[in-house]
Amino acid sequence: MKTKLEELLRFPCSFTYKVIGIARPELIDQLVKVIQLKIPGDYIPQIKSSNKGTYISVSITVFAKNFEQIESLYYDISKINMVRMVL
Template sequence: MNTKFDELLEFPCTFPFKVLGVADPSLPDRIIEVLQQHAPGDYSPTVRPSTKGNYHSVTVPVIAQSKEHLEAMYKALGDIDLVRVVL
């Protein structure tokens, strides 16, 4: 990834990941599992269903230590098979 996170953010910082994925009951747990590998912590995700209920939006604030740390979490979250978009 060649992002400009280092120009836009001051690290360490709290970064709210918003992950859109298939409406599966395991989605929030799988997201937290991935985040725990990169930034261990006590997470409380916020889950909102889409209008038709086919997708869920899961928001989780995470403390990012650097540009590389943030990019690694983006990639790892995007690799979850239920995930469609990471914002």
């Protein structure tokens, strides 16, 4: 059974992940490294810091060929130790 997200997307397509995690420079490096393993490319993350500077949100757009890539990256990104949430 297809999910609603899968039904809405037409592949190939651009897809943006928003990741919230602990504000450390290595979070961005790890995030880009994980994404490049699945979908090689040049990525320029957009970063916003929380008011207290404890957390950052990172938005990064990929060009996915199929829904399995999107799903797989959600899983891999969520496994990064400093990640608190993946949207």
